[in-house]
Structure formats: structure tokens, C-alpha cells
Amino acid sequence: MKKFAVVDLETTGQNPTKGDQIIEVGIVVVEDGMITQQFGTYVKPDQEIPLFISHLTGITDEQVQSAPLFSEIAEDIIELCSDAYFVAHHVQFDLGFLNEALMDAGFSPIREKVIDTVEFARIFAPRATGYKLSQLAEDLNVQHQQPHRALSDAYVTAKILLNLLDKARRLPVETVEKLLDLEPKLNSDFHALFTQWIDDKKYTLEETNPSIEVYRGLGIKKQEKPVRESHDWDTSFGEFIEEVFASDGNLQQALKGYETREGQREMAEFLFDSFQGEKHAFVEAETGTGKTLAYLLPGLYYALQHNERIVISTYTTQLQSQLLDQEIPLLKSLFPVSFDAVIVKGKSHYLSLKKFEQELEKPPWDDNYDVILTKALLLVWITETDSGDVDELHLPSSGRIFWRRVNAEAERTLDPKSPWFSRTYYQRIRRRAQKAHLIITNHALLCTDMVHDYEFLPSYQYAIVDEGHHLDRTASRHFGMKVDYVSIQYLLNELEEILTDNQSLEEIAEAKEHADYLFRYLFDFVQNQKGNRSSYNDIGRIQTLFNRQDMEEDTVVFLGDLASRFIFSLKDLSVRLDHNKESIQTDESMNQEEDEEEINRKIEQVDALIQNLHLFLYEEETSMIKWIEIEAKGARNAVYLYCEPIETGSLLKQQFYQQKKSVVLTSATLTIRNSFSYILTRNGLEEDEVFTKKIPSPFSYEDQVQLLVPNDLPQINKDKEEDFLSAISYNIYELAQITEGRMLVLFTSYQMLRKTHEMLKGFFDQDDFMIISQGISSGSRSRLQKNFQSFNRAILLGTSSFWEGIDIPGEDLSSVVIVRLPFEPPGHPVYHAKAEALREEGKNPFMQLALPNAVIRFKQGFGRLIRSSKDRGIVFVCDGRLMKAKYGKYFxxxxxxxxxxxxxxxxxxxQARKWFS
Known part of the structure; x- marks a missing residue:
């Protein structure tokens, strides 16, 4: 067993070459699988500790005043680290900082082998929540007593190291051998460790992990065969519901602190009646109803009693995971019989073991670090994953590009004769889904299945659509098409790997050139349209309608010429691929079948691209909306082409509702002034075709919420935008002082968010509040939310997706500021086209489109504040139209x-100050 010196430093800043210094050292020595020594000390710097560092670490100038100088402890550090692996979380930082300090003090730098526990964890704990020290500690059940203190951090890092070493040693020898092939390009010095583990496994009778099988040189977690059991269970639904919801019933026993909610039981009974009567139902269940359990109970009961499968569709993958991880285990404790529930996603979510095997056979010399790291973590992941779903992973940025080469979408249709067919994850999921009672999917796959004649999901007659206010918009995208420049370049780059002769490579280069010319022209076209039926969308792209009839003749001709050149070059490549396939068919090489399959897939992709370009650029389809988006500050060919139907309701009715016996659509936001008419129209249904029910919230909003609307803010349509933003920034600042941060600010425009962010930075002292802003602060929506909740005094600025799906219960959120009523900008191309269509029908676009959309969005934003019966807070609406405009009452x-x-x-x-005090 080797010796490891696990090191952590606290410093005055990030850069030792610019004078930053060490203020605390922690070293934990690990030998023979045990912690044998611990060393920790403050270090006296010759500068003041910045306030931010003191807040983060708790280390003050007074505490380090009597501490030793670094030069006085340097020899102790060198001795502890000698003949040991130098281990740290982000090892290059700690080792680099320590070596700078050693050289400044007149000592030689440490030159031992290194292990970075971030890299180690990314490979050997691929399903971790995240790779910050605190996240790994929580995942591995390691107590972290004093985060951001050197010895505590070093101790936790040492415990994580031991955990990972233990896990790594138990992997199949074949997995470690493949990791050894990748090791030279990793940052840590794993060679000696990997070699020792291989020797130990080969020359000792070590037990193999019984849950892992080795197939074709890959260690893979064994799969259980799905079984669908028949049940002799004759309890009526009424009796079952009584057992569940009774004051001392099953739910009370299964969930500590469960509060009975009348609306939850009412909704469950209503849904069961809908299934029994084979009728569609729309249910608005306001916040606090407990709608998830209210639809799962009758859905699963009906599936078990009638040997049916129920499809449950959600808008976000986050809710999908919540259903499987939290709600399904609860259901298993409530139902007296066994059942299976499975998440089904699109093919691109699942790893293709066949494609992964092929990629591993290629020499890794040309791969960049991210691809090597991705290959390594996938090798470990397949020994522990049941699903093969990429959503279990945190792939590095280039790893996402590599994933496109190894996901199930890349293998087209896997031949049942393939050696991988019985083990491939996508087929596993399909087989499980055939036997499952509950299939959990998302709106995107539900609509893909719908558009492709129901070929992806097993046949079903009953569906529950949660977050149902999104269904028609998702369907609209799937009934349309999207083409973008980056995907085209990616496809053409892939063709270079197949068509390798000089003539083909020239033709591919020519196609790239034609694509460049076409998309640069489209970029300039959008730039020139600015202000004319053009607008920014909520992620900062400029978008404009595309309608040949409104364009000048010269533009149409020139664009047509550019497009036809590109399309012809694509047709030539399609012919080349076909010829290539014919030559492969006469070849008797081992990979003939795989090569032919790959070419067929590429021909399909090229032909689909040709069809989509033709539809967008040439066909004058009056029932479709076409628009172009560009990255305002991106490359001149960062262009996206979109095409969607103007009206989706009739398509949904024909291809979904009329095909199913009972569809339940539910959400917290389906009604406007207690009416379902708007959502029914969007789904193509009449009132007599659907049961409708509104379940009110059990929360006491009059006691829990203050809705504040100021009457003296500048009006953005009459005053300058800068005056408006200056006024709201000042009010955010004042309100934040009262609520001690804990504030979510919702915008309708990314531009406004960015300007407000800059103004707020001017109002606050550096360490007063943490301002976290979508698109400015790095990270995904869930990462920004976690950061917001981890700081005591934080303000979160968000647009688009932050209006819904953000769940921050309790004292973490005390106020929601709504900057403007969430109307879509009139220049939005989709709104413009739909408004024109409504005008032609003699209808009012504002009352039938703009206002209902805004009200639904406003309800979502308002709903962010109160998530439990104990929450209380303020909703501060900066838009005076809520009170002054005639339509304000709708909100x-x-x-x-x-x-x-x-x-x-x-x-x-x-008033807010008094209310909170």
C-alpha cells in the first residue's frame, strides 16, 4: 500500500505570483488504508486578510497574528510530503501555491507524484451530485465539520480518497486495464496504482463483484429481467383511498409530518372517475395540493386493476427524477402488490455499448483531455448503472460532443443479431417499459412519439400530463423543424471520417463553404431587420420572422441561389455515400455491417437536412410560422432556422386526444379568472369533451403573502428605460435590506436583467449581498438555485425558466420581485404570426393570445413564493399596469x-418592514 499526503491550503487569494499568501495549512497522511498523521497550523502572512476570505474561512487577522511564518514550518511540510503521493482537491492549485511559497522561503519545490481528488472522483464516482468537496462529502456520508478550514478540508479529502481507492480496487481487471490505456493523458499519476491493482487481481484469488459481468472486454452491471406479475387484488378504489388518506392511514404512517389535504383526496377521486369513464380531464391543482401523489394513486390503482400501462409525462427531467426517486418508493409502501415504474427518454440519452466499444478500440493519442476523462468515467459508470442514461452524469464540455458519437441515436437501429442487442441500454428500457405499469416520460418524447406514429413508447390508452400548460408549445416544436449551422458543421465533419478519398474531401470542403456563405447571409439578413418585426428573445438571441412574400425580389433571388448551391452540394454527398455503401457491400471485412449501418444513418441525416432546408427556404406554407434566430454577439454564422405550425390544437386533438381513451392534463396554472377556455382552445378541445376541475390551495394567502404594487415608479412606455431600471434597482436594494436578501427577481428580458445586475452592483458594498444572475453567474439553473440557497444574504436574478420550476421553500426565499408583467414582446415572430392569423379570423390577438399567455406566466412567477403552509413573504410588482390597466384584473x-x-x-x-418585524 502506498503513502498519501493529503494537503489543503487557505490563502489570501488565488495567485501566489501576484503576492497572495498562505494563511493556513492542513496535511493528513494516509498509509495502509488508514489515517496515520494530521498536521494543521495557521500561517502568518505579511499582509491583511481580505474581508471576503475572512467571511469564507472564518480566519481573521487577529488569529494569525501569533502564528509561525511559512519559513518556520516549511521543513515539516516537506517531511510529511516526502515519498508520498501529493493529494489535493484541485491539486494544481495547492501544489503550485505551496511550491511558490517553498521557493520564496529558499527551499526546493515538492516533486512527488500527484493525485487530484476532483479527477479521481469524476472517474470513480461518476454519478456524484457534484464535485465540490462538500457535495462529495455528502454523497459519501463523510462528516465535514469545518468547511473552508485547511485541516478539516484535508481530512475530508483523505476520507474521500480512501473511499475512492476502495471502490477502484474492486473493479474488474478488464476495466482497470482499459483505464490504464487512458492514464498517460490524465492529470493524476495513476500508473503505478492501476498496475498494482491489475497484478493483485491476476495473481490472487480475489472475489469478483457478483453484480458485474464482463462481456467483450467490458465490465457491465448485470441486468435483471423484467417480469410483469398479475395480481389478485380486489379492493375497491373507495376502500383503498380510505386506507391511504384516513387520519391514521397508510400515508400518515409512511410520511412523517404528513398533513391531510382535502384537495388531494378530491383530485385523486376525480381522476379515477375520469379513467373509469374514459373521459379526458383538465385539473388545475394550486400550490400545496399535493398533485403529484393525487394523480399517481388513481393512475397506478387503475393500471394494476385493469392490467393497463399509464404514461406520465412531465415537462422537466428534474420532475421525472423526483417521481422515480421520491414518489415511486412511497407508492411501493402504500400499495399491497408489487409494480414496476420506468423512466423512458429519447435514444440520445442512452449509451450505445456497441459504439463505445468501437471508440475504445481507436488509439487515444488524438483525443483531448475531456474525451479521455469521458471515456474513463464511462468505463466505471457502466459497471454500476442500470439505465445507461446520460442524465446520471456530469460530462465535461468536450465530453458532450463525444457523447454524440456513442449514444444510441448514433447506432441507428441495432440489429437483433448484434452481440450487443440483448445488453444495450435502450433495448433494456424498451423491454422494461413493455412490462411496466407506469411509464414516466417527458413532453418532448411524448410529442416525438405522437409525430412518429407512436413508434417510441409502448402502446398505451391512458396518460397523465403534468406541467400540462407546456404541452401545446412542446407539440408545436415537434410538429415543426429546426436547422442550425453548428449541427450542419458537425454532420459535415462526421462525413470526413467516412468519405476519406480526396475527391469526397474536396466536395465536403465545398459544402462547408456553401454553408458558410448561406448562413452568413442569413445572419446579415437578421441584423438588417432589427427593429422591423425583430426582437430579442429571453436568452439574448435576436429573432425575426422569415416570409418570402415580404422580402425584396433581389433578396429572394440571391438567397435562393446561395441555398440551391448548398443543397446541390449536399445531394452530391448523399450520392457519394450511396456509392460508398455499394463498395462496402462487396467488402468482406469484419466491420462491413457496422460501416454500412453508419452510412445509412448519414444518408438519412443528409436527406433530412435537404428536406428541412427546402421546406424553410422555398415552400410558402401558410399554416406554418418560420423565423430565424442569431447569437447577437456570436460568430457571423451562429444562425438557427425554426418552423412551427401556427395552430397546434387541431393537430393535438387529432393525433393525441382522439387516439387515447383518457388523458389527464394537470398543472398549477391552467385557468384564467377560473375559466379553462383558453387552455382548452390551445389543446384543440371543446368544453363538452373534457371534465374540468379546479382544486384550490390549502394555504392561507391572505395571511402568508403581501402583494405590494408601487404607484410612483416611472412607466417604461412613457419614461426612459434607464429611469425605470434605476428606480426598480433602488427598490430592490431597499427591499433586500428588509428581507436580508432571500429575494428572487423575475425579468421578461435578458437585456433588462443584465442592466439591473450592473446597477445593483453599484448600490451594494462588495460583501453586503451575493448577487447571482442568470446568464452572468456561471452554472445551470439548478446550480444557480443551489448557490442562492447556500448564501445567507443572496439575490437571484432570473428570466425565462426562472418563472417556474424553481422550488425554494422556507426561509431561503422571503420575497419575489416581478419587474414587468410577462407579456411577450410584440416583435416576437411567433406572437406576430399568430396575432395576424387571429386578426384574419376577426378575433382580438391581445385578449385571446397575449393576455392569456401573460396571465399564465404571472401565476407561475407568483407561485414561486409560497411552497408550504409555514412560508410567508412579499410579492413586489414593479409594473403599474397591474392596477391602472383595464386588463389588470385578469392577473x-x-x-x-x-x-x-x-x-x-x-x-x-x-409596510414590508413592519410586516417582517
Missing amino acids: IESIPQASLLYDDAHSLLD
């Missing part, structure tokens, strides 16, 4: 009745 009468105050901002802030 107010569509949300739960809260305490509403309309006054000058100063008085409202006084």
Missing part, C-alpha cells in the same frame, strides 16, 4: 387572494 383575479396594497414605494417598504 389579480387569477391568483390566490392575497393581501394587496397599492401605494407609493416608500410607504410600501415601511
